[in-house]
Amino acid sequence: MTLPEGLEPGSRIVVRYRIDGPLPLTDALGVLLSKDAESISVQTKRGVVVIRSSDIVAAKAVPAAARRRAQRA
Template sequence: MIRLPAPGARVVVRYLLPDGSATDALGMLLSADAETVVVDGKRGVVTIAVSAIVAAKPVPPAPERRVRE
């Protein structure tokens, strides 16, 4: 069983693609239920089937971008 924080937390979710390779979704957890997990990251909103998830964990907030002078 994968344990995720409450929606609104930043997470990384590793999941399997249909070809058997794995990829990660990194971003804000929008929702999670018994069937799907929804993550909003740089590549957009990703809906992931719970059955495809290999690992998931909360991660710290992204570092703030530095402004070059």
């Protein structure tokens, strides 16, 4: 699958993609760093994830993360 139109580097996205292991799919949530015909790179909280285009099952833009509320005393 290819990325939907309009997803450009700097966009916040979620990508569901295939992996090896007992659970065959996982998600990456973060900022799209780069994309080309072979792969995409997503900056997540845990670091940069490189995903082959052929492993992408679904992808979409998501809104900015909500701000955390201050804790009550």
